[in-house]
Amino acid sequence: xxxxxxxxxxxxxxxxxxxxxxxxxxxxxxxxxxxxxxxxxxxxxxxxxxxxxxxxxxxxxxxxxxxxxxxxxxxxxxxxxxxxxxxxxxxxxxxxxxxxxxxxxxxxxxxxxxxxxxxxxxxxxxxxxxxxxxxxxxxxxxxxxxxxxxxxxxxxxxxxxxxxxxxxxxxxxxxxxxxxxxxxxxxxxxxxxxxxxxxxxxxxxxxxxxxxxxxxxxxxxxxxxxxxxxxxxxxxxxxxxxxxxxxxxxxxxxxxxxxxxxxxxxxxxxxxxxxxxxxxxxxxxxxxxxxxxxxxxxxxxxxxxxxxxxxxxxxxxxxxxxxxxxxxxxxxxx
Ligand code: ADP
Numbered sequence: 001x002x003x004x005x006x007x008x009x010x011x012x013x014x015x016x017x018x019x020x021x022x023x024x025x026x027x028x029x030x031x032x033x034x035x036x037x038x039x040x041x042x043x044x045x046x047x048x049x050x051x052x053x054x055x056x057x058x059x060x061x062x063x064x065x066x067x068x069x070x071x072x073x074x075x076x077x078x079x080x081x082x083x084x085x086x087x088x089x090x091x092x093x094x095x096x097x098x099x100x101x102x103x104x105x106x107x108x109x110x111x112x113x114x115x116x117x118x119x120x121x122x123x124x125x126x127x128x129x130x131x132x133x134x135x136x137x138x139x140x141x142x143x144x145x146x147x148x149x150x151x152x153x154x155x156x157x158x159x160x161x162x163x164x165x166x167x168x169x170x171x172x173x174x175x176x177x178x179x180x181x182x183x184x185x186x187x188x189x190x191x192x193x194x195x196x197x198x199x200x201x202x203x204x205x206x207x208x209x210x211x212x213x214x215x216x217x218x219x220x221x222x223x224x225x226x227x228x229x230x231x232x233x234x235x236x237x238x239x240x241x242x243x244x245x246x247x248x249x250x251x252x253x254x255x256x257x258x259x260x261x262x263x264x265x266x267x268x269x270x271x272x273x274x275x276x277x278x279x280x281x282x283x284x285x286x287x288x289x290x291x292x293x294x295x296x297x298x299x300x301x302x303x304x305x306x307x308x309x310x311x312x313x314x315x316x317x318x319x320x321x322x323x324x325x326x327x328x329x330x331x332x333x334x
Contacts (some may be wrong), residue, residue: 002296003225003250004258006061006215013065019192020066020221022073028191029184029216030063033175037067040173041074050103051075052172053126053153055111057160061217062177064156065109071154072105079105084113093118094133097125102149111155112162119167126153126170179214179303182206188216189223193238198227200238206241211256213300218256225250255304255323260288260297262324263308268316269326277311 001009008016021027024038037054043050054071056064065081072079080096093114100106107113114122126174129150132143141156155171157163168174182186186202186209193200200223208226212219226238229246251259267285268275275282283290298314301307307319321328 002029003221004213004218004252004256004261004300005296006059006217008061008217012217015224016217016220019195020069021191022070024070024074024152027063027066027070028187029180030175033067033177036173036175037071041071044075050150051150051172053155055155055157055160055163055171055174056177057157057174058177059158059179059215062179063216064177065107065174067177068105068107068109068154068156071152072107075103075105075152077103077105077152079107081107081109083109086117088122090117091123092113093121093125094131097121097131097148098133098146100148100151101108102151104151106151106153108153108155110157111167112157112159119164122153123167124139129298138308157174161265181214182209182214185209185212185214185216185219189219191280192220192223193227196224196227198223198230198238199236201240203240204238204243207240207247208238211247211252211254213256217224222247222250222252256300257306257323260286260292261306264293264297264301265316265320268307268314269321269328270323273329274321274333275315276310277315278313280315289292 013018027034040051040054056067058064069079078101080100096106121131125148129148131146131148133146134141134143134272144188162167162175171172186244189205189208190200204226209219210223212222223238226246229249230238230242233245235242253262263286264282267282268277271285272282273291279290279294280290283293286293298307302309305317306323308315308317318328322329
């Protein structure tokens with residue numbers, strides 16, 4: 001897996017568990033979503049009723065799962081965790097829904113990847129706190145309505161636009177998470193270093209933050225690698241020299257680009273004169289599948305303004321040339 005992959009596998013999620021903020025007050029960054037959530041939760045507490053269902057949208061690694069757990073902690077309720085891909089049949093969801101306790105939080109990660117029949121069952125349950133359990137098969141099948149105690153769904157999605165409107169409309173509150181500033185990432189890293197028992201200087205922290213692509217998961221991962229490096233090579237302190245040396249070893253450059261990102265830009269500028277060039281041609285040039293280039297590398301390059309998608313293919317932006325230390329062939333017309 002790439003060191004700058006914003007997603008995390010099961011093993012990493014286990015390691016991360018120790019680094020998750022537990023309460024809203026210790027959740028750095030995302031001030032807007034944080035304030036909005038604080039209000040929604042406080043109002044629910046005063047009413048003595050579960051809050052509206054909550055949808056969290058935003059790219060991977062920005063804290064959606066952490067916030068879902070925080071919602072449960074703030075409400076002092078247990079949390080049930082599952083995900084869209086794990087629910088392939090309506091029956092899977094019915095089993096979960098019918099076993100929820102009153103007030104419980106149901107966290108549905110990647111909610112946009114749930115099977116259609118389950119989706120329909122979910123929005124009825126969210127609206128009426130009821131599921132129809134189908135008994136029997138064929139013409140004799142009957143739907144037996146089952147009352148559910150009130151509960152709160154916290155849904156997470158990287159693509160809010162992919163949710164069908166009827167489901168999206170059942171969420172009374174939607175919070176959009178955005179990439180973190182270097183200051184917020186520094187705050188997160190300082191806290192993580194403390195939890196990991198690692199000594200770190202502000203310069204070292206800042207260096208890691210600047211290469212973390214606005215994403216706490218990547219920041220925490222890079223911090224662990226810099227810690228490893230510092231522990232093996234002397235001082236055991238995450239400082240500027242150890243951060244630089246470790247991140248060079250792991251091929252993460254000063255703007256957070258990794259080997260693949262740079263290969264894409266190099267190919268675009270050196271071989272195709274800056275483009276535009278078709279995705280598949282570009283992918284062949286870097287020895288990757290088009291899908292990998294498109295989903296793994298491109299989003300960040302586009303977001304940061306290195307690469308432009310045009311109707312005729314991919315083109316290098318001025319920043320790409322600059323980052324590679326190259327001069328664009330004809331800066332006049334472009
Ligand atoms: P998502 O569900 O959006 O993919 P997670 O909630 O799993 O993201 O967060 C990924 C990692 O980043 C976790 O280790 C978590 O501790 C850390 N993290 C995310 N947001 C924050 C934050 N605001 N403050 C501190 N750590 C954070």
